[in-house]
Amino acid sequence: MELSLVETPTPVVELDIVEANLRRMQDYCDRAGIALRPHIKTHKIPALAHRQIELGARGITCQKLGEAEVMADAGIDDILISYPLVGVGKALRLAGLAQRATMRVSLDNRVALETVAEAGRIAGREIGVLVEFDSGNGRTGVTSIDEVLELARAAREMAGVRFDGLMNYPVNARTGEILRDLLPKMESEGLKPGIISGGGTPNAFRTHEMAPITELRVGTYIYNDRMTVAAGHASWDDCAYAVHVTVISRPRPDLAIIDAGSKVFSSDAMPPGTGDGHGYFPAYAGAKLVKMSEEHGMVDVSACGGEAPKVGERLRVIPNHVCPVSNLFDRLIFTKGGAFQTFMPIAARGRSQ
Amino acid sequence: MELSLVETPTPVVELDIVEANLRRMQDYCDRAGIALRPHIKTHKIPALAHRQIELGARGITCQKLGEAEVMADAGIDDILISYPLVGVGKALRLAGLAQRATMRVSLDNRVALETVAEAGRIAGREIGVLVEFDSGNGRTGVTSIDEVLELARAAREMAGVRFDGLMNYPVNARTGEILRDLLPKMESEGLKPGIISGGGTPNAFRTHEMAPITELRVGTYIYNDRMTVAAGHASWDDCAYAVHVTVISRPRPDLAIIDAGSKVFSSDAMPPGTGDGHGYFPAYAGAKLVKMSEEHGMVDVSACGGEAPKVGERLRVIPNHVCPVSNLFDRLIFTKGGAFQTFMPIAARGRSQ
Structure with missing residues (x-):
């Protein structure tokens, strides 16, 4: 044709460039010892998510439940929702997802924690929780170390959820400072985060210099733009x-x-x-x-x-x-x-x- | 529920307010002696287009062929495409529409005129053409009276199209000035425009003060916004x-x-x-x-x-x-x-x- x-x-996507972009980021993550968990918000296409996983990604990141439902329908079975979910409608849908995929959710407040816990109890499976902290972006994310500790403790104690670690966006110098202060305190309480998830394409290749991130969420790198x-x-x-x-x-x-x-x-x-x-x-x-x-x-x-x-x-x-x-x-x-x-x-x- | x-x-539309907004604009047009041809770009919903017509609108306006196809599929049979169509793909689709609805297209150049003419010849029906002129918006629209006359003459002579009139967006004081200069010249050549189509919600209720518009294209008035x-x-x-x-x-x-x-x-x-x-x-x-x-x-x-x-x-x-x-x-x-x-x-x- x-x-x-x-x-x-009409949008046109050149697959040879996609492949090179995906390999470049996966290679970086492999060298840096960071797990890659691409954000599908950029492409929203299951075939591309599958290719990211074939090349070595640990799973995917979605911003919204509706995106995760599309991806789970297409057979993706390890999904982080990097977004607070609030309310009974979201709990029901998250429960549905948790019965067919490994689900984790990030959050920064108690109401969102209770939503995830309700989902986990309905699903009969613990759902992993990442506590989001802010490093200056002024978006979601708690703004003090005490709040991180409080939510992590609550997640440890609440039925239906499991404390899995921390989340931050975007990773920057302040992320590193916060973690240097926070991690010893968490360890002293037996709350060592299994996952420290960081995100953002523009500085992705410098992630390892900035903070001890264990999982990288990046989206735009698959296509790039102006x-x-x-x-x-x-x-x-x-x-x-x-x-x-x-x-x-x-x-x-x-x-x-x-x-x-x-x-x-x-x-x-x-x-x-x-x-x-x-x-x-x-x-x-x-x-x-x-x-x-x-x-x-x-x-x-x-x-x-x-x-x-x-x-x-x-x-x-x-x-x-x-x-x-x-x-x-x-x-x-x-x-x-x-x-x-x-x-x-x-x-x-x-x-x- | x-x-x-x-x-x-989720977006929520209150139909009582929609109804009042539609009646208010239709009443204005009726009082001013202007035909209303609402632009469906705002709502994109056939049921609302039908309500606009029930209340007195002459037909609808679409910006894109794809919108017109959806509306024609829903039984709307009088459509203005207020947008230049260029190329053989567009000509084929316009021909398809012209076989089941009264179609008009606005344009400001010879290539677009040839596209519409090709569609008319394929459909075996003349398609109406409105020549768009610019009144300072710096978008589409010819920028001189000579160009209006040239395109109108070309439309009159070309097989497959019929010269139906003029189009302008947005209607302003300059629109009136241009028409005062242009209309006598058109009439002297036997090119009196049957339709003078003007658009724009913000100043809609002052249209009759600004220019001798015969058809009004407005979209946002159905919902309103900030x-x-x-x-x-x-x-x-x-x-x-x-x-x-x-x-x-x-x-x-x-x-x-x-x-x-x-x-x-x-x-x-x-x-x-x-x-x-x-x-x-x-x-x-x-x-x-x-x-x-x-x-x-x-x-x-x-x-x-x-x-x-x-x-x-x-x-x-x-x-x-x-x-x-x-x-x-x-x-x-x-x-x-x-x-x-x-x-x-x-x-x-x-x-x-």
């Missing part, structure tokens, strides 16, 4: 995911309109100081996706001179942040060496519950 | 669409984390000067959704004092911009007078091709 016959906008390139984690050639679009209008000499806007690329901006605009055009490095409405992308082509793309021309765009883009399409295209392989459903797309 | 049993995050409230188009009580979320963590006294981030709310920011943050909490007017990651929403609750929401509490959030949020969920909940009615698939979600 000729790729140029596939209608745009942000991971800007962070120095990858080059353009390491970007496996591009959206193919078509120029639908050239209303002015300096402006090209493409058939993809915020409903394709999301509105995620680059971090301050790392570039403006909403994507990178490998064939037109001077073109800038300066503005979007929902279905229109406004491309400043003034730096392209006479070589600017024409109406009807197809372009490849590497998005700022690939994860939300992955969540906007029901399927994508796999290529290998540039040749069409198959359409692939993004099975866990939109599983935000 | 108890609404509180439905898992979060942007239309900020623009003075609606009040909070006119907002029919809210996302129900749960507080999953309270890591600090000033911070609540909800189970919804940019994969629920999108990252669309408010226009400059109209407010920061990513949503409005009707029950906690002082709460601010200051930051999001993909699945976490960081809510500054410092202004809520002792009344701040607790872990496990469910909250309603009115998003900044409802259209991209609508595009992120596969289904939502209809309520009437606050009581659960049904789950409703968002059938045209993700139809970006």
